[in-house]
Amino acid sequence: MCKYCDEFMEKHEKYYNELDKKWVLKISESSYYSYPKCAFTPLGNYNKDNWECQTMVKLRQLEDHHDWNDDESIGIVKISNGYLVMTYYKGRGRTGNAMIMCDDEMRELTLNDAYRILEER
Numbered sequence: 044m045c046k047y048c049d050e051f052m053e054k055h056e057k058y059y060n061e062l063d064k065k066w067v068l069k070i071s072e073s074s075y076y077s078y079p080k081c082a083f084t085p086l087g088n089y090n091k092d093n094w095e096c097q098t099m100v101k102l103r104q105l106e107d108h109h110d111w112n113d114d115e116s117i118g119i120v121k122i123s124n125g126y127l128v129m130t131y132y133k134g135r136g137r138t139g140n141a142m143i144m145c146d147d148e149m150r151e152l153t154l155n156d157a158y159r160i161l162e163e164r
């Protein structure tokens with residue numbers, strides 16, 4: 044798990060929602076939030092099966108360009124030597140793809156890349 048998911052889990056009180064039979068985080072008196080599902084494996088590789096990973100939330104906030112095509116959307120962040128390109132379904136909490144792209148390289152984002160990009164800003 045990334046350090047931002049860790050911080051997020053520590054910062055908020057855990058609450059058992061009897062109705063949905065699941066644990067959630069209490070954000071304020073009236074708002075609750077699903078546990079984030081980190082976008083990074085213990086080795087720091089990208090995992091598409093994620094939800095509101097707090098590192099991805101921060102990267103999304105840096106978007107220089109965003110576009111929609113029906114339910115699909117794409118976000119682009121300018122980074123040194125190229126771009127971080129992220130795709131979402133309906134702009135929801137999951138980030139499907141997160142790729143580092145430049146003229147001579149295309150690969151999946153790693154946790155180290157993500158921390159470096161956030162430090163650069």
Ligand SMILES: [Zn+2]
Pocket residue numbers: 044045046047048080081082083096097098099
């Ligand atoms: Zn995370």
